[in-house]
Amino acid sequence: MSAFSAIGEQREAEEDEFTPGIEPQPTWCPGCGDFAVNNALKKAMARLGKNPDEVLLCTGIGCSGKLNSYFESYGFHTIHGRSLPVARAAKLANPGVEVVAAGGDGDGYGIGGNHFMHTARENHDMTYIVFNNEIFGLTKGQTSPTSPKGHKSKTQPSGSAKDPVRPLSLSLASGASYVARTAAVNPNQAADIIAEAVEHDGFAHVDFLTQCPTWNKDARQYVPYTDVQDSDDYDFDVTDRQEAGEMMYEVESKLYEGEVLTGRFYRDEDRRSYGEEKRATGEMPEEPLAERYYDEDAEWERCAEQLIDKHT
Amino acid sequence: MTDQELIWRIAGGSGDGIDSNSRYFAKALMRSGLDVFTHRHYPSRIRGGHTYVEVRATPDGAASRGDGYNFLLALGDSFARNPSEDAYYGNEELKPLTENLDDLREGGIIVYDSGLIDDEQVEEINLEERAEENGWHVYPVDLRGIAKEHGREIMRNNAGIGVTAALLDMDTSEYEGIMEEMWEEDILEANLAVIQDGYEQAQEFDQTHDLSIPDHDGPDEEQALVSGSDAIAYGALDAGCRFISGYPMTPWTDVFTIMSQNLPKFGGISEQVEDEIAAASLALGASHAGVKAMSGSSGGGFALMSEPLGLAEMSETPVVLVEAMRAGPSTGMPTKPEQADLEHVLYTSQGDSSRVVLAPGDQQECYEQIRTAFELAYDYQIPAILVYDQKLQGELRNVDASFFDREPDADPGSVITEEEIAEAAEHHAGKFKRFQYDADDGKEGVSPRSVPGQKGGRFLATGNEHNEAGHISEDPTNRVLQMDRRLGKLASIREELDEKGNQTHHGPEEAEYGIMCWGSHQGTVFEAVDRLNDAGHSVKAIGVSDLMPYPKEEVSAFLESVEECLVVEMNATAQFRGLTQKELGRFGPKLSSLLKYNGNPFEPAEIVEGFESSIEGEELAVSNMKYVPAAGD
Numbered sequence: 001m002s003a004f005s006a007i008g009e010q011r012e013a014e015e016d017e018f019t020p021g022i023e024p025q026p027t028w029c030p031g032c033g034d035f036a037v038n039n040a041l042k043k044a045m046a047r048l049g050k051n052p053d054e055v056l057l058c059t060g061i062g063c064s065g066k067l068n069s070y071f072e073s074y075g076f077h078t079i080h081g082r083s084l085p086v087a088r089a090a091k092l093a094n095p096g097v098e099v100v101a102a103g104g105d106g107d108g109y110g111i112g113g114n115h116f117m118h119t120a121r122e123n124h125d126m127t128y129i130v131f132n133n134e135i136f137g138l139t140k141g142q143t144s145p146t147s148p149k150g151h152k153s154k155t156q157p158s159g160s161a162k163d164p165v166r167p168l169s170l171s172l173a174s175g176a177s178y179v180a181r182t183a184a185v186n187p188n189q190a191a192d193i194i195a196e197a198v199e200h201d202g203f204a205h206v207d208f209l210t211q212c213p214t215w216n217k218d219a220r221q222y223v224p225y226t227d228v229q230d231s232d233d234y235d236f237d238v239t240d241r242q243e244a245g246e247m248m249y250e251v252e253s254k255l256y257e258g259e260v261l262t263g264r265f266y267r268d269e270d271r272r273s274y275g276e277e278k279r280a281t282g283e284m285p286e287e288p289l290a291e292r293y294y295d296e297d298a299e300w301e302r303c304a305e306q307l308i309d310k311h312t
Numbered sequence: 313m314t315d316q317e318l319i320w321r322i323a324g325g326s327g328d329g330i331d332s333n334s335r336y337f338a339k340a341l342m343r344s345g346l347d348v349f350t351h352r353h354y355p356s357r358i359r360g361g362h363t364y365v366e367v368r369a370t371p372d373g374a375a376s377r378g379d380g381y382n383f384l385l386a387l388g389d390s391f392a393r394n395p396s397e398d399a400y401y402g403n404e405e406l407k408p409l410t411e412n413l414d415d416l417r418e419g420g421i422i423v424y425d426s427g428l429i430d431d432e433q434v435e436e437i438n439l440e441e442r443a444e445e446n447g448w449h450v451y452p453v454d455l456r457g458i459a460k461e462h463g464r465e466i467m468r469n470n471a472g473i474g475v476t477a478a479l480l481d482m483d484t485s486e487y488e489g490i491m492e493e494m495w496e497e498d499i500l501e502a503n504l505a506v507i508q509d510g511y512e513q514a515q516e517f518d519q520t521h522d523l524s525i526p527d528h529d530g531p532d533e534e535q536a537l538v539s540g541s542d543a544i545a546y547g548a549l550d551a552g553c554r555f556i557s558g559y560p561m562t563p564w565t566d567v568f569t570i571m572s573q574n575l576p577k578f579g580g581i582s583e584q585v586e587d588e589i590a591a592a593s594l595a596l597g598a599s600h601a602g603v604k605a606m607s608g609s610s611g612g613g614f615a616l617m618s619e620p621l622g623l624a625e626m627s628e629t630p631v632v633l634v635e636a637m638r639a640g641p642s643t644g645m646p647t648k649p650e651q652a653d654l655e656h657v658l659y660t661s662q663g664d665s666s667r668v669v670l671a672p673g674d675q676q677e678c679y680e681q682i683r684t685a686f687e688l689a690y691d692y693q694i695p696a697i698l699v700y701d702q703k704l705q706g707e708l709r710n711v712d713a714s715f716f717d718r719e720p721d722a723d724p725g726s727v728i729t730e731e732e733i734a735e736a737a738e739h740h741a742g743k744f745k746r747f748q749y750d751a752d753d754g755k756e757g758v759s760p761r762s763v764p765g766q767k768g769g770r771f772l773a774t775g776n777e778h779n780e781a782g783h784i785s786e787d788p789t790n791r792v793l794q795m796d797r798r799l800g801k802l803a804s805i806r807e808e809l810d811e812k813g814n815q816t817h818h819g820p821e822e823a824e825y826g827i828m829c830w831g832s833h834q835g836t837v838f839e840a841v842d843r844l845n846d847a848g849h850s851v852k853a854i855g856v857s858d859l860m861p862y863p864k865e866e867v868s869a870f871l872e873s874v875e876e877c878l879v880v881e882m883n884a885t886a887q888f889r890g891l892t893q894k895e896l897g898r899f900g901p902k903l904s905s906l907l908k909y910n911g912n913p914f915e916p917a918e919i920v921e922g923f924e925s926s927i928e929g930e931e932l933a934v935s936n937m938k939y940v941p942a943a944g945d
């Protein structure tokens with residue numbers, strides 16, 4: 001028997017398998033958008049027939065980072081901004097495991113911005129969900145990288161002088177091969193998009209608009225959304241970089257004018273994931289590396305041969 | 313120490329082929345049966361500047377660079393075109409000659425490249441006069457001319473080898489054999505011709521000196537010429553490490569490079585990533601997924617790893633980090649050794665530290681201790697740090713090749729199988745009790761570990777305080793139980809380390825005085841101890857490798873047995889002496905310090921001198937070291 005029998009098991013899964021047996025008292029505020037992410041993720045995983053034991057969820061720090069406590073799977077609640085480097089190495093070490101990373105907008109676009117850019121660039125085969133509530137939740141309402149210009153908070157009492165980041169454009173420019181935005185007010189679309197993202201072979205970035213009723217009452221996430229795939233007004237080719245880029249630019253500008261557009265904005269099915277690239281150049285073993293440690297027949301090369309050749 | 317030794321120094325500009333050339337030369341001497349030890353000095357620049365490598369060769373063991381040197385091969389700095397008048401590192405081709413004269417011993421040999429260093433320049437520095445005063449023997453040779461005749465100027469270094477061989481009465485066949493293994497046919501031919509030409513020209517000289525290759529027998533056993541970096545990298549691979557992530561920083565880059573070149577051949581993965589926070593985080597991710605992983609850096613980069621290091625402690629994710637020290641603070645002196653990151657490595661990151669810190673004293677210890685670091689990290693689910701420095705990183709030394717012929721260790725430590733998980737009673741509503749208070753697998757504080765993809769092993773690893781199942785918890789009782797369990801591992805680790813005997817003792821057991829050291833200059837200290845005892849003193853030394861958990865009993869016994877102890881280290885604030893006093897809580901009045909932090913490692917004679925001044929309570933005559941007396945009682 002393989003050391004990892006949960007991986008790839010053919011099965012029909014129930015949503016509640018992804019709910020912890022003994023659920024800890026939720027620390028999220030009533031009405032928080034984070035509940036919607038959790039629900040969509042559970043739904044997507046059940047639909048794909050995943051086994052909680054084959055999923056690794058890596059989170060950052062923030063209210064969003066608490067997702068691990070309410071979603072049943074293997075988990076690694078890392079440190080602020082660092083879920084991506086932890087997640088991508090786990091995927092390289094054992095490509096069979098379904099790796100999902102999640103965190104807030106401060107976590108992902110602020111402190112972890114460098115990792116975001118490079119993980120997208122390398123196109124690691126994983127899903128990255130960013131809970132975008134335009135605010136720092138857990139540290140009690142400071143301005144975040146997605147807060148609109150002029151947004152007042154305790155640390156920017158006169159209103160932020162900065163333009164917000166454009167996460168979708170940033171993602172596309174960095175090299176993500178799947179980019180989508182969904183919203184807590186749109187649970188069906190959210191589950192569909194997350195399921196697609198998990199299925200996608202490459203870096204799938206989902207910007208998830210969530211509300212923070214406690215610290216960010218003016219956020220636009222409450223207003224009705226438009227699904228660009230359902231609307232005749234938005235016609236663009238989701239596989240064309242340039243068209244996708246123009247569409248994202250429009251979407252990101254409109255968000256701060258009060259129009260919320262969601263859906264899939266870019267998808268590249270042809271680009272090889274990082275793991276495949278690395279395997280193609282001979283930099284990565286064909287078989288999942290983690291398996292070797294449990295394989296009694298594995299041959300463990302000794303250094304002496306390399307060393308004696310070179311150093312004697 | 314031996315009277316019969318050659319210390320050959322080749323000097324030139326970075327990029328003049330000093331490094332490769334000296335490596336071949338050292339290897340040739342080793343193959344002929346001598347013991348060799350190299351020391352490399354180079355500035356933080358890519359081309360030009362004053363750089364040299366020393367190769368020390370003796371028939372009976374070379375544990376340090378030695379004192380001064382007795383043969384200078386000055387190539388002439390071909391990159392010496394720095395237009396700035398007051399640039400510290402030369403504007404003149406002459407520097408490889410002038411910069412090196414102070415350390416040249418009486419009666420030594422100077423060979424310089426008269427093709428690059430012209431007579432007028434030499435006249436200006438009164439070389440003749442100085443040579444007479446010091447009994448030096450000067451041989452100008454047009455090395456550049458010889459090389460040019462056969463095609464390329466860069467072969468100057470090999471012309472120098474030919475000259476060296478003729479002057480020392482050395483057979484060039486070992487050296488030529490190495491060239492044959494390394495070079496393509498056409499380049500090889502030209503180089504061999506250059507060596508031969510140099511040899512023949514030098515044979516014509518009137519040989520006034522009495523230096524020659526030390527007498528020696530043939531090799532007893534096949535030897536390997538390795539640096540600390542080689543030994544660390546190969547030790548890690550034999551420890552079953554199959555994942556490395558890093559970001560370049562001198563001097564850590566060396567280990568990273570060697571690992572990256574070898575891992576694909578071993579079925580492993582190397583990742584050069586965006587920064588050191590990512591590097592350490594990737595190592596944690598790979599380890600969490602079930603692969604033995606390491607990362608590392610030097611001072612500044614290790615500072616960035618501080619937070620992931622704390623995460624490893626709290627989430628009990630095994631990982632090995634190596635820290636290659638260089639002179640600080642900040643970017644300090646990138647290519648110069650220092651031992652001033654000790655406190656950084658011991659205490660960086662928030663909270664109470666639960667980590668293992670080991671400091672090897674030579675190449676063999678590098679290999680042994682990186683294996684120990686992996687063993688402890690994976691058996692005890694704790695981060696282990698190997699701290700070494702720029703000196704140990706780069707210096708080469710011969711070691712019996714058979715020493716490295718060991719079984720690889722594929723055991724991922726405390727991970728359990730799916731069958732064991734299925735039978736485990738602690739299964740808790742689908743969640744595995746990953747952080748069980750009182751699991752009993754014979755190792756104190758260690759609970760069983762599962763990895764993603766295993767059936768029934770689900771758990772949450774988190775840097776927040778958590779309960780047995782991994783859920784975040786601020787419950788005071790749980791907090792104390794978990795803290796005590798994590799910190800308690802250090803006691804079991806101490807016992808294992810005692811069994812391994814990582815501390816190295818040297819000198820007569822009943823000696824009156826002690827010297828303590830840690831890390832890379834252990835060999836230098838031991839050599840000094842031999843000389844002191846030969847000179848009628850009564851001294852012994854201990855090289856301490858375990859910094860956390862600290863070997864309290866062994867060091868206490870050592871300190872109890874001596875009158876006084878000199879603590880030798882390469883930093884300005886006596887960090888290791890401070891650690892010893894903190895850990896032992898006594899012996900303050902017995903401990904004095906000999907410190908050096910000018911960027912150059914200790915030479916044995918300096919330690920001899922420092923020891924003699926310390927016991928006589930005299931001022932140090934040498935200005936590049938500092939003596940800090942005992943704290944009083």
Ligand SMILES: Cc1ncc(C[n+]2csc(CCOP(=O)(O)OP(=O)(O)O)c2C)c(N)n1
Nearest residue numbers: 061062063064080104105106107136137138
């Ligand atoms: C290195 C570091 N800096 C700061 C913090 C404090 N901190 C915790 S959560 C957080 C902000 C989280 O905001 P966001 O990522 O938007 O997530 P949210 O709480 O809104 O879900 C900060 C600054 C930390 N834990 N670590």
Ligand code: SF4
Nearest residue numbers: 028029032063137212
């Ligand atoms: S503070 Fe905001 S983001 Fe955090 S749990 Fe409450 S509502 Fe959600």
